[in-house]
Amino acid sequence: MNSRFARILVPLLVGIAFLALWEGLVRASGVKPFVLPAPTVIAGSLIQNFGSLMASLWVTFRVTLAAFLLAVVGGVGLAIVFSQNRLIETALFPYAVALQVTPVVSIAPLIIIWVGYDRVEIAVLILAWIVAFFPILSNTTLGLRSADHNLRDLFRLYGASRRQVLTELQLPSALPYILAGMKISGGLALIGAVVAEFVAGSGAATGLAWRIVEAGNRLDIPRMFAALFLLSTLGICIFFALTLLERRLLRHWHESAVRREV
Amino acid sequence: MTEPAPLIDLAGIGKTYGSGTVALAGVDATIREGGFVSLVGPSGCGKSTLLRIVAGLIAPDKGGLSWPASGTRPSDIGFVFQDATLMPWARVAENVWLPLKLKGIAKEEAMPRVREALARVGLSDFADAFPRELSGGMKMRVSIARALVTEPPVLLMDEPFAALDEFTREKLDDDLIALWQDQRFTTVFVTHSIYESVYLSERVLVMGARPGRILADIAIDAPFPRGRAFRESQAYVETCAKVSAALREGAAI
Numbered sequence: 001m002n003s004r005f006a007r008i009l010v011p012l013l014v015g016i017a018f019l020a021l022w023e024g025l026v027r028a029s030g031v032k033p034f035v036l037p038a039p040t041v042i043a044g045s046l047i048q049n050f051g052s053l054m055a056s057l058w059v060t061f062r063v064t065l066a067a068f069l070l071a072v073v074g075g076v077g078l079a080i081v082f083s084q085n086r087l088i089e090t091a092l093f094p095y096a097v098a099l100q101v102t103p104v105v106s107i108a109p110l111i112i113i114w115v116g117y118d119r120v121e122i123a124v125l126i127l128a129w130i131v132a133f134f135p136i137l138s139n140t141t142l143g144l145r146s147a148d149h150n151l152r153d154l155f156r157l158y159g160a161s162r163r164q165v166l167t168e169l170q171l172p173s174a175l176p177y178i179l180a181g182m183k184i185s186g187g188l189a190l191i192g193a194v195v196a197e198f199v200a201g202s203g204a205a206t207g208l209a210w211r212i213v214e215a216g217n218r219l220d221i222p223r224m225f226a227a228l229f230l231l232s233t234l235g236i237c238i239f240f241a242l243t244l245l246e247r248r249l250l251r252h253w254h255e256s257a258v259r260r261e262v
Numbered sequence: 263m264t265e266p267a268p269l270i271d272l273a274g275i276g277k278t279y280g281s282g283t284v285a286l287a288g289v290d291a292t293i294r295e296g297g298f299v300s301l302v303g304p305s306g307c308g309k310s311t312l313l314r315i316v317a318g319l320i321a322p323d324k325g326g327l328s329w330p331a332s333g334t335r336p337s338d339i340g341f342v343f344q345d346a347t348l349m350p351w352a353r354v355a356e357n358v359w360l361p362l363k364l365k366g367i368a369k370e371e372a373m374p375r376v377r378e379a380l381a382r383v384g385l386s387d388f389a390d391a392f393p394r395e396l397s398g399g400m401k402m403r404v405s406i407a408r409a410l411v412t413e414p415p416v417l418l419m420d421e422p423f424a425a426l427d428e429f430t431r432e433k434l435d436d437d438l439i440a441l442w443q444d445q446r447f448t449t450v451f452v453t454h455s456i457y458e459s460v461y462l463s464e465r466v467l468v469m470g471a472r473p474g475r476i477l478a479d480i481a482i483d484a485p486f487p488r489g490r491a492f493r494e495s496q497a498y499v500e501t502c503a504k505v506s507a508a509l510r511e512g513a514a515i
Contacts, residue, residue: 154347159337
């Protein structure tokens with residue numbers, strides 16, 4: 001069996017079987033739609049509320065993407081600063097860790113109050129950024145240090161400047177680490193955005209998380225599931241987009257991305 | 263025949279590592295221009311440390327190193343490691359370009375020299391390949407091309423062929439000799455193989471461990487290129503025995 005075909009087909013079949021089972025059980029048992037709606041009912045709700053859900057999806061996507069890109073720029077940038085100056089790294093790294101280990105839910109109210117309810121999207125952006133930032137920082141820091149020692153010696157032998165060592169040796173060596181960090185951060189940015197929206201709560205936020213809260217308050221469970229479905233789909237798309245990027249960039253040289261002839 | 267001028271003068275070189283290990287205890291040697299010298303010895307005898315001191319990658323804590331001919335260390339020194347040590351993300355030609363690139367020579371300007379260096383090691387057809395597509399022996403050839411692209415007066419090699427299979431190794435030994443005869447760079451070759459050191463060199467410095475020092479300085483007069491006839495000759499066997507005896511004596515002390 002063609003392995004590539006199987007990789008797509010097998011999970012798809014599992015998904016269809018799962019949905020069919022779900023539909024069948026719900027119909028047979030007569031469970032109420034506000035407890036567990038059937039997949040067809042969820043699909044119906046998705047179509048019915050398509051406009052508002054899509055608008056919310058766009059809001060969540062926009063803020064997630066912005067937080068993620070800022071996390072990449074900030075994480076890689078700070079890691080470069082760390083690699084150039086041990087003192088700055090020693091001074092700042094514990095605080096970066098502190099920011100990471102403090103649960104985002106617990107700082108969300110504070111950030112939202114500071115930024116103001118009228119600009120809640122910026123607060124959500126900041127919170128999503130805080131969550132997404134650290135994996136990129138720590139992975140890039142590790143990657144910049146992981147350059148081959150003999151290659152470092154070779155650069156020294158040929159009188160390379162610090163800048164040349166950074167751009168020609170350390171950054172390319174760190175690329176697989178940066179991409180792995182990005183894969184983690186992409187998902188985390190979305191989680192951060194959702195959590196922040198939950199905390200921001202009534203009326204202020206307009207993203208998918210708010211749609212879930214709103215639908216929950218109205219006991220509109222099919223709509224809740226429809227929003228949930230869009231949220232998962234967005235998460236999966238982010239993951240696959242980053243996986244694709246990783247393969248593109250590493251396919252010629254890194255073991256993780258090289259296709260081997262069997 | 264007059265002796266070539268001294269290129270590198272090592273006087274009482276000593277190096278102790280932070281852990282208290284005495285890597286080198288007073289090494290004296292003179293390496294002459296255009297020579298092919300091997301450093302042979304067991305692991306821990308400081309032969310790699312000595313090579314790195316010559317390269318300027320490590321500073322000795324005792325004694326000194328001078329370059330009588332040029333006055334200072336040449337700015338171009340070729341160095342070949344035990345592993346090919348190529349940048350996996352860069353194509354073969356880009357890897358060979360590296361020493362020139364670091365000196366600020368643009369790609370277009372460097373490419374004729376890169377192509378020439380690749381031609382010398384027989385890899386003209388692989389300029390656009392990535393290192394992972396090459397065999398171990400081919401990667402080592404790229405590494406040699408990179409070391410020679412600047413046409414350095416000195417080539418330092420740290421057990422370059424140790425990880426290769428014997429057939430590849432013998433071929434590379436012969437190719438290295440051909441390059442050396444053609445270009446006449448001074449070569450310092452570190453190896454733990456007695457046979458390889460005798461086959462390749464004009465002179466073998468036998469080193470002993472704990473503390474690292476030179477036990478014997480053995481000249482090998484056979485003409486180059488040496489080939490199979492030399493490998494099977496009485497002189498070869500006798501010289502190998504002599505190096506081996508010097509190593510044993512060192513270990514017994």
